[in-house]
Amino acid sequence: MLPEIGQVVLAIACMFSLLQVVYPLYGIYAHQQSAIESAKILTVLQFVFVALSFIILAYLFLVNDFTVAYIATNSNSAMPWYYRLSAVWGAHEGSLLLWVLLLSIWSTAVALMSKRLPVESVARVLAVLGLLSLGFYLFVLLTSNPFDRTLPYFPVDGRDLNPLLQDIGLIFHPPMLYMGYVGFSVAFAFAIAALMEGRLDSAWAKWSRPWTIAAWTFLTLGIALGSWWAYYELGWGGWWFWDPVENASFMPWLAGTALIHSLAVSEKRGVFKSWTVLLAITAFSLSLLGTFLVRSGVLVSVHAFASDPTRGLFILTYLILVIGGSLLLYAVQASKVKSRGRYSLISRETMLLINNILLIAALIVVLLGTLLPLVHKEMGLGSISIGEPFFNRIFTVLVVPFALFLGVGSLVRWQRQNLSDLFKPMVILLVVSTLLTLVFLLAFASHFTWLALLGVFLGMWILVGTGMEIYLRSTHRFSLWTGMKKLGNSHWAMTLGHAGFAVMVIGITMTQNFSIERDVKLRIGDSVRFEHYDFHFDAVNDLQGKNYGGIVGQFTVKYDQETVAVMEPEKRIYTVQRTAMTEAAIDSGFTRDLYIAMGEVLPDGAWSVRVYYKSFIRWIWFGPLMMALAGVLVMFDRRYRVKKVSKSAAEVI
Amino acid sequence: MNPRRKKRLLITSFLAVALSLAVGLVLFALQQNIDLFYTPTEIIEGKKETGIKPEVGQRLRIGGMVVQGSVKRNPESLKVSFDLVDNGGGIVTVFFDGILPDLFREGQGIVAQGHLLNATQINASEVLAKHDEEYMPPEVSEALVGMDNFKANNK
Numbered sequence: 001m002l003p004e005i006g007q008v009v010l011a012i013a014c015m016f017s018l019l020q021v022v023y024p025l026y027g028i029y030a031h032q033q034s035a036i037e038s039a040k041i042l043t044v045l046q047f048v049f050v051a052l053s054f055i056i057l058a059y060l061f062l063v064n065d066f067t068v069a070y071i072a073t074n075s076n077s078a079m080p081w082y083y084r085l086s087a088v089w090g091a092h093e094g095s096l097l098l099w100v101l102l103l104s105i106w107s108t109a110v111a112l113m114s115k116r117l118p119v120e121s122v123a124r125v126l127a128v129l130g131l132l133s134l135g136f137y138l139f140v141l142l143t144s145n146p147f148d149r150t151l152p153y154f155p156v157d158g159r160d161l162n163p164l165l166q167d168i169g170l171i172f173h174p175p176m177l178y179m180g181y182v183g184f185s186v187a188f189a190f191a192i193a194a195l196m197e198g199r200l201d202s203a204w205a206k207w208s209r210p211w212t213i214a215a216w217t218f219l220t221l222g223i224a225l226g227s228w229w230a231y232y233e234l235g236w237g238g239w240w241f242w243d244p245v246e247n248a249s250f251m252p253w254l255a256g257t258a259l260i261h262s263l264a265v266s267e268k269r270g271v272f273k274s275w276t277v278l279l280a281i282t283a284f285s286l287s288l289l290g291t292f293l294v295r296s297g298v299l300v301s302v303h304a305f306a307s308d309p310t311r312g313l314f315i316l317t318y319l320i321l322v323i324g325g326s327l328l329l330y331a332v333q334a335s336k337v338k339s340r341g342r343y344s345l346i347s348r349e350t351m352l353l354i355n356n357i358l359l360i361a362a363l364i365v366v367l368l369g370t371l372l373p374l375v376h377k378e379m380g381l382g383s384i385s386i387g388e389p390f391f392n393r394i395f396t397v398l399v400v401p402f403a404l405f406l407g408v409g410s411l412v413r414w415q416r417q418n419l420s421d422l423f424k425p426m427v428i429l430l431v432v433s434t435l436l437t438l439v440f441l442l443a444f445a446s447h448f449t450w451l452a453l454l455g456v457f458l459g460m461w462i463l464v465g466t467g468m469e470i471y472l473r474s475t476h477r478f479s480l481w482t483g484m485k486k487l488g489n490s491h492w493a494m495t496l497g498h499a500g501f502a503v504m505v506i507g508i509t510m511t512q513n514f515s516i517e518r519d520v521k522l523r524i525g526d527s528v529r530f531e532h533y534d535f536h537f538d539a540v541n542d543l544q545g546k547n548y549g550g551i552v553g554q555f556t557v558k559y560d561q562e563t564v565a566v567m568e569p570e571k572r573i574y575t576v577q578r579t580a581m582t583e584a585a586i587d588s589g590f591t592r593d594l595y596i597a598m599g600e601v602l603p604d605g606a607w608s609v610r611v612y613y614k615s616f617i618r619w620i621w622f623g624p625l626m627m628a629l630a631g632v633l634v635m636f637d638r639r640y641r642v643k644k645v646s647k648s649a650a651e652v653i
Numbered sequence: 654m655n656p657r658r659k660k661r662l663l664i665t666s667f668l669a670v671a672l673s674l675a676v677g678l679v680l681f682a683l684q685q686n687i688d689l690f691y692t693p694t695e696i697i698e699g700k701k702e703t704g705i706k707p708e709v710g711q712r713l714r715i716g717g718m719v720v721q722g723s724v725k726r727n728p729e730s731l732k733v734s735f736d737l738v739d740n741g742g743g744i745v746t747v748f749f750d751g752i753l754p755d756l757f758r759e760g761q762g763i764v765a766q767g768h769l770l771n772a773t774q775i776n777a778s779e780v781l782a783k784h785d786e787e788y789m790p791p792e793v794s795e796a797l798v799g800m801d802n803f804k805a806n807n808k
Contacts, residue, residue, distance in 0.1 A: 342657075344660070345660055345663060345664070350664075353664075357668065357671065361671075361675050364675075364679075365675075365679055368679065368683075369683075372683075372687075380702055381702060381703075382689055382690060382700055382701075382702050382703070383689070383690035383714075384687050384688060384689050384690060385687075385688050385690065385714055385766075386683070386686055386687060386688075387686040387687075387688055387712075387766075389682075389685070389686050390682050390683060390685075390686035393682050393686075394678065394679060394682050397678060519731055519750075519751045519752050520731070521729075521730060521731050579755075579756075580755040580756065581755065582755060599731075599752035599753070600752070600753060600755075600757075602726060603726065604728060608731050608752045608753075609752075610752060
């Protein structure tokens with residue numbers, strides 16, 4: 001009974017999303033105030049019903065109702081309760097339900113937190129969001145219903161969740177990532193509403209900026225979590241594979257990063273407006289494209305769930321309608337947008353323009369590398385794959401100008417900058433960052449490579465550049481300490497975000513250049529040594545978990561005769577799906593990780609083992625964490641606190 | 654030219670130069686990193702679509718089923734070799750030095766990335782067997798159509 005109720009509730013939510021589109025727009029058309037104001041109530045109602053439906057599905061997972069097909073294929077009574085809960089979004093149907101739930105959460109947040117915005121604008125935004133929801137509801141109800149039954153021959157127990165996904169990382173990774181993906185729909189809705197209205201001013205940029213930054217923050221965290229999960233769970237110690245699905249999440253991130261910078265310019269200087277609108281459309285379109293790529297099964301990857309052509313077709317149609325429609329609207333309306341501000345060639349505006357160009361270039365590279373294999377195959381030229389070296393090489397090239405401009409960019413003034421004024425700070429910047437680079441490499445590098453020199457220098461350049469900017473800005477009028485206290489939250493956010501990027505660049509450089517990876521054959525009692533470290537293979541013991549069995553190895557790790565860690569990598573066999581899983585043992589540290597993963601037992605009783613030394617790998621996730629914190633900081637900026645913006649001010653602007 | 658136009662011209666030309674540079678770079682990098690997918694039969698007889706055979710030393714991807722009893726290991730190291738077959742009947746030997754994935758098994762479809770040593774031998778830098786029992790890359794499952802019997806008998 002309960003599953004049917006869940007389905008009906010979902011259908012009701014779908015109806016509300018339809019009303020949320022039609023009624024407010026009709027109200028605007030017919031000048032009917034009550035209809036316009038109903039948008040908020042309808043949004044909240046839609047949220048209540050979809051949330052109820054989601055809760056029902058989660059409850060069914062918790063009580064192991066295997067009469068529901070989705071639960072029977074993706075859960076098992078032996079799984080601990082938290083994995084049963086996260087299994088709700090462990091596969092196609094549930095993850096789509098999560099998607100619409102999050103979309104309605106964002107919509108409701110917009111409805112409740114935009115009290116100071118003109119009612120008509122909010123109604124338009126909510127109508128656009130309702131339209132997006134409607135498409136996804138239809139998709140869920142028509143092609144991927146999570147409440148389908150297995151009756152009358154239901155299984156006694158479930159087929160278990162894919163063991164790869166039974167992990168703490170999976171509890172958080174998809175919701176975070178989806179919050180980001182779906183969050184761009186708000187920026188998109190604001191842009192579309194503004195286009196419909198034909199009114200694009202800096203107020204628009206101001207309203208949509210905190211929403212965009214919130215979405216970007218979630219996406220940043222989601223991607224970082226995914227990378228961290230891949231590192232410890234996939235068992236071969238990589239942190240980014242340029243897998244099509246990773247690319248699918250990386251593309252909206254690149255567009256989103258460009259968008260938040262361009263929004264800043266639109267808000268502060270009133271230029272780049274139509275470009276910003278285009279970016280908002282792009283960011284959300286890429287989120288949709290990502291969903292299409294992942295869910296339609298056209299791509300081959302760990303993330304691809306069982307595919308079904310009707311689903312692919314549905315998403316493709318939806319994609320074409322949304323992207324095509326919004327671009328058409330843009331083409332018709334964008335000419336009405338006039339940028340008033342002026343700026344000279346050397347100015348903060350130009351710096352941010354360059355930032356945008358480089359980000360879009362990176363985006364195009366990723367898009368090309370992801371879609372080319374598909375196109376190639378569809379054209380009957382045979383299957384191809386595009387290797388990691390392609391992306392690595394191009395990103396190595398692109399990051400150089402990006403980082404150089406980033407380091408200087410914040411020192412350059414808005415509107416016009418005198419080049420000769422910039423000369424002295426540039427020299428200081430160059431000297432200090434070079435010195436720091438050399439000190440850093442002498443302290444932490446085991447040998448010299450040019451790429452390491454370049455990468456660490458770029459990181460230091462950004463760090464020193466942002467540090468100098470803070471110093472110059474604070475001492476401009478006050479003493480350093482008072483000046484620093486007077487800087488706004490969003491200023492600190494910029495500093496923190498840029499520093500986070502620098503930390504990530506340094507982390508990537510060190511990991512790629514100074515990591516040591518050994519795949520070795522070890523018998524119990526054998527050792528492998530490198531770089532002061534000695535890994536001794538002590539023993540292999542049996543392992544018994546709740547829904548898996550297996551073995552666990554034991555390694556004693558010594559650094560110059562001193563024991564630093566006892567590591568226990570596992571090899572699990574999940575009983576239901578008969579799947580082998582490698583659980584790596586990781587000894588993490590600020591400047592290095594030690595990583596051991598068991599391979600397989602060889603015919604002569606020895607084991608193949610991966611023993612890795614990963615230099616500075618934590619920094620790769622620490623950097624994005626700083627960026628996400630920066631995003632949180634902006635949202636707490638005085639300017640965006642809803643109550644402080646007076647109604648009259650909002651209307652005058 | 655007034656200064657505004659001049660500025661625009663400068664920006665546009667900068668954009669044009671950057672863009673063409675980027676395109677050139679991307680195409681160059683692409684050219685070196687596209688790996689065509691072959692089945693064992695295609696390596697011996699040439700691609701189905703074009704009839705072109707891979708050249709010795711070429712980087713490529715190969716997918717097929719690991720022949721029962723063909724896995725040979727070096728007792729001293731992690732070096733291993735095995736034969737791949739597909740429904741066209743061609744057999745190619747793959748050499749690999751490293752740790753095979755968890756789901757690598759005789760009678761299982763796998764994909765290997767590497768370069769061609771000679772007409773029927775490949776040196777692999779990476780061997781992939783996907784994590785899901787039911788999962789098989791579409792290229793491989795295509796190449797194995799009609800081999801179910803063969804697979805079942807071996808199990």
